[in-house]
Amino acid sequence: MKIAILDVCTITQGDVSLDPIRALGDTVEYDVVPAEQVPDAIGDADAVIVNKAEITEMVMDACPNLRYIGLFATGYNNIDIKAADKRGITVCNVPGYSTDSVAQLTIAMILNFACSMVQYNESTHRGDWTRMNRFSYLGHPIMELRGKTLGVYGYGAIGRRVADIGEVLGMEVIVYARTRPKECRFEVVTKDEIFSRSDFLTFHCPLNDDSRGIVNRESLSLMKPTAFLINTARGGLIAEQELADALREGVIAGAGIDVLTVEPMTPGHAYLTAPNMIITPHVAWASLEARQRLVTKVAETLSAFMRGQPINTVNGK
Numbered sequence: 001m002k003i004a005i006l007d008v009c010t011i012t013q014g015d016v017s018l019d020p021i022r023a024l025g026d027t028v029e030y031d032v033v034p035a036e037q038v039p040d041a042i043g044d045a046d047a048v049i050v051n052k053a054e055i056t057e058m059v060m061d062a063c064p065n066l067r068y069i070g071l072f073a074t075g076y077n078n079i080d081i082k083a084a085d086k087r088g089i090t091v092c093n094v095p096g097y098s099t100d101s102v103a104q105l106t107i108a109m110i111l112n113f114a115c116s117m118v119q120y121n122e123s124t125h126r127g128d129w130t131r132m133n134r135f136s137y138l139g140h141p142i143m144e145l146r147g148k149t150l151g152v153y154g155y156g157a158i159g160r161r162v163a164d165i166g167e168v169l170g171m172e173v174i175v176y177a178r179t180r181p182k183e184c185r186f187e188v189v190t191k192d193e194i195f196s197r198s199d200f201l202t203f204h205c206p207l208n209d210d211s212r213g214i215v216n217r218e219s220l221s222l223m224k225p226t227a228f229l230i231n232t233a234r235g236g237l238i239a240e241q242e243l244a245d246a247l248r249e250g251v252i253a254g255a256g257i258d259v260l261t262v263e264p265m266t267p268g269h270a271y272l273t274a275p276n277m278i279i280t281p282h283v284a285w286a287s288l289e290a291r292q293r294l295v296t297k298v299a300e301t302l303s304a305f306m307r308g309q310p311i312n313t314v315n316g317k
Contacts, residue, residue, distance in 0.1 A: 154205030
């Protein structure tokens with residue numbers, strides 16, 4: 001089997017080996033490929049594995065040998081699923097590989113807002129502590145998370161893990177899910193309630209017609225002025241200018257953002273001048289352990305397809 005591997009630089013900087021995939025066939029490997037060059041990069045390959053490169057109907061038409069599309073990801077909105085179905089191309093993702101990694105960064109953002117760690121670190125490095133006449137100074141707020149309400153929007157694997165950690169920290173957890181979750185020991189609430197009641201509101205849902213732009217001027221107006229919003233799911237969940245405006249106007253207290261509607265971030269983005277916002281460049285998923293796990297699972301999924309027993313398929317169901 002000939003395998004084209006795209007987006008290699010998004011998976012490894014030399015710290016994670018692609019050998020489990022290479023062992024399955026003859027591979028050609030590329031870093032970021034411009035959209036117009038994707039068909040040439042795939043060429044006559046039987047399988048392509050991508051992270052964010054778009055595999056459109058036009059790409060499929062230009063690559064008639066293609067029978068398998070694998071994802072270095074759980075989300076697959078960059079693949080034209082209907083076009084793949086029409087052509088009998090199997091599309092497979094990797095669920096669950098980054099649950100711990102994403103939950104960890106989510107909680108790290110919550111802890112920073114609670115403890116003002118970034119602000120105190122920057123202040124100390126500016127020399128503020130060296131100029132004090134006392135052992136400590138309280139220039140930034142610190143709060144305990146115990147008793148605060150953690151709203152978890154989306155109750156899949158990552159949402160469940162975040163909820164569990166929040167409970168361990170003594171937080172009161174409430175949950176919203178499009179479909180009422182089974183075996184949820186936390187209070188399940190409406191959309192309006194999760195916005196209005198949360199002290200920390202974190203998003204762990206897919207991007208679809210129901211969730212696109214769910215964070216907007218109207219929903220933000222329901223939140224407490226002391227509340228914080230965290231998004232490590234998909235950038236399109238948020239009307240970005242409206243969130244930036246809400247922060248400037250004091251509608252909410254802060255936001256932690258790992259994902260944007262358009263990535264990489266564009267120069268002059270509204271978030272860059274928004275107050276009390278933590279921005280990380282879509283790295284919640286990218287711990288070393290998660291990336292190693294991802295490569296192993298991608299190889300296992302492709303191997304299952306080659307045996308005629310596909311797993312983790314997202315089409316043809």
